[in-house]
Amino acid sequence: MPCWYYDKKELRERTPSILDGITYENERRYRKEGARFIMECGTKMGLGHNTMATGVVYFHRFYMFHSFRSFPRYVTACCCLFFAGKVEETPKKCRDIIKTARGILNDNYFYSFGEDPKEEVMTLERILLQTIKFDLQVEHPYTFLLKYAKCFKGDQQKLQKMVQMAWNFVNDSLSTVVCLQWEPEIIAVALIHLASKLSKFTVQDWEGRQPQHQRWWDMFVSDVTMDILEDICHQVLDLYQSTQKEAQLPNSPPQKPPSRADSPTTVKPMNPSGGGVPAQQQQPPPPPPTNNSSGNGNHLDLNNIQSIKSLANAVPSAVSCINNSNNDALTVVQQQQAPLSGPTPPGGGQANYHMYHAPPPPPPPVVPMPQYAAAAWNVQQPPPTHYNAAVAPPPPMPPNMGAPGGPGGGYYNAGRQPQQRYQ
Incomplete structure (x- = not known):
């Protein structure tokens, strides 16, 4: 079974989000917002404490292997709650969870669900199951x-x-x-x-x-x-x-692509002190990874944001590995059958062999099949003559197996008196 316990140094310095450029304070806030969203959504749907707590534990464990930049926290939270309902035997429909989440989140945060929210949550469920290594049972x-x-x-x-x-x-x-x-x-x-x-x-x-x-x-x-x-x-x-x-800030620090956790328009919360300076300028977020190859590399194109379905296709599975191995074997066979470029080998070999390879061996000689007479297969053998009824009489019948009324009394109870049947 996997070990799900870490020390403080790993949680502060070695998480995927921190290695991806997110500060420890922002990651801690993302975790808290996702956990409270699960509790609020589960409470509105009438789920028990164990189901909501299981979803929160899945949420924390998931982000020990993935970054908040790659997977939006609210989509992951809905997926964890949806999967925890199955594990705790209190299932809820995915569309009901998304409907409840739509009533809780505003347009800026619900933008991370994409054009098909149900497809995003259902696709992320497979990634979640692989991430937690099929360790479903959680104690609270x-x-x-x-x-x-x-x-x-x-x-x-x-x-x-x-x-x-x-x-x-x-x-x-x-x-x-x-x-x-x-x-x-x-x-x-x-x-x-x-x-x-x-x-x-x-x-x-x-x-x-x-x-x-x-x-x-x-x-x-x-x-x-x-x-x-x-x-x-x-x-x-x-x-x-x-x-x-x-509580003084209206919105949490934004997440950067390739996730779609942000709104299409930039949200700039103002400083609560009234100075007119955005609060994000006090602690600017770390620079995002440069994915733009044309120009200065600082422009972020929201149209190039990846969806969870595209990220899930990059996760290898057993079926894809088998298919890839079959495709590789087919490619090797095709390459062996395809003619190779090069001069004709000496001695008059085939053109699909390299000049440094020996010519192919000659085919084996064809051995003719023996010819059998067609009438020999239809000849019926005579019956065996080792048994003669006149010389060797049949063996006697065992006791109680003779005919009714015979020497043995017969198999039936016809030779017995009615009063002897119950003795």
């Missing part, structure tokens, strides 16, 4: 949160308040990348610890407590230090601080 902190909370002792009203707060923290943690760093049981322990601190509910006693258990989570997970728990808590708390800063 919700199950472990309820399991741990049932063992706590204390005021039930405060306990219920603390569990509800921890549940909300688990929902918000999906907008971060903690699911790519730690197991779900560790995330559940960290968020329960954070909720107990904020709700002022200290877990003093719990069921199944042993003398060697110094803290309540020692009974469920081992080798979990306070540094790990504080790191998870700080990532969730930083999410709320960044939300307040980003």
